[in-house]
Amino acid sequence: MHVGFIGLGNVGGKLAGSIVRNGFDLTVLDLDENLMAKFAAFGAKKGISPRQLTEDCDVVITCLPSPTACAAVVEGPDGILEGIGPGTIWAEMSTTDASEVKRLAGLVAEKGGEAIECPVSGGCHRAATGNISIFAGCSRETFEKALPFLTVLGRRVLHTGDIGSASVLKVVTNYLATANLVSVCEALTTCKAAGMELNTAYEAIKISSGTSFVHETEGQVILNGSRDISFTMDLVAKDIGLFQSIAEEHSVPLELSPLLNQIFADGISRYGPRELSPNIIKRLEDATGLSVLGDGFPAEMEDDEPEEPGYEVRPTAAVAIAAE
Incomplete structure (x- = not known):
């Protein structure tokens, strides 16, 4: 599976690190050339545009700072929509507006692609180790296709329902x-x-x-x-x-x-x-006028859980029904 990753910021860079660390073919794209160069040093390819990246990859992941930024990457000039086609998955990992992700997912579907919203929760320190949690909103069929790379990006993956549901739960x-x-x-x-x-x-x-x-x-x-x-x-x-x-x-x-x-x-x-x-x-x-400080606490959080393969989390009622 060839994965494209657009947006290598505080969260996106750590998530993309899990992809390349686990042996996937990875192409990255970011406005910051230095961030792309760091991934190229570990074997990732540097993308040219969202369109080119989408044409070359099976899965395109976006992790961007705002709904506006995401919309520009998806439907702007040389955007994802110009390169997507049947069989390609667009995975939106930003925290975004449910109505906006539904709108963009509809545009992707019109091009024959599949969309999944999969925001993460648990902190940057867990994003770095692949132990973060992921909410996945999409059809069950698309979820099954996405699960192999979602369980690399995160430890606990919950299918939340249709597009839009994951964005609501993330917020x-x-x-x-x-x-x-x-x-x-x-x-x-x-x-x-x-x-x-x-x-x-x-x-x-x-x-x-x-x-x-x-x-x-x-x-x-x-x-x-x-x-x-x-x-x-x-x-x-x-x-x-x-x-x-x-x-x-x-x-x-x-x-x-x-x-x-x-x-x-x-x-x-x-x-x-x-x-x-x-x-x-x-x-x-x-x-x-107080200074709220203690002694011996870390300057940054580090994940104290070892990196382990991810798995699907099922809601309590679903687990009970499956056990019957």
Whole structure:
């Protein structure tokens, strides 16, 4: 299987690394020539255009920063649509708008290609090891075709239903991660203000009912002071804005979500859109004059799970039915 990968940023570069590391033929394309050169050093080919890459590959993966960027790559001049045909799969791994990915998938289908949306969740450190989780929205037939490369890109792969379903679930999980991040920032700052030793506070939360994936990962880089999880405030604002839009579209009267959007809008106005997202805690540090730091925490997260072959995750009801 010849795989093309467009978008070698913080997440995309790590996902593409899993493809080349596991022996697939890989062609890469990015606006940054230096990023492509790094992959060429490991045997990947450098693409010329989305059209050329699509004509040469069985699967074309996009991992781009916004729905606008994705649309430009798919339907722009020399885009994916000009090169796609029967038997070729377009896999969109960005966090995007469900209606937009449905629209683009329809254009791909008109050309005879197949589309799958497969956003990832679990952090850049797990993207680097192929242990990240993947949501896959597409027909069951397309999912079966895609599973061999999806289980290289990620450890746990969930077929979420038709195109659009994975985008909704990805936005939902990013919203929950944001709510966890803000609450962790508030908890750690309050512990500091109350005179608690923060290494002890971190462990207390970790072993309690108050723990979360975000606390156990981002909490560490917050306390280190690097606040580096390779994710920025503008990306958080995009994701939680998409979640808010979904809720409004379906008349769900949310209370926490509008507040989270306000918090990150304020963070962006203070520190800039490309500020690292865990530095949302700076709003509290600035307000209190406190420095929320601990000793011995890592500057970046590393995956503590060994790389293992991926597998399909089935919803609980499906597992129960299969067992009958």
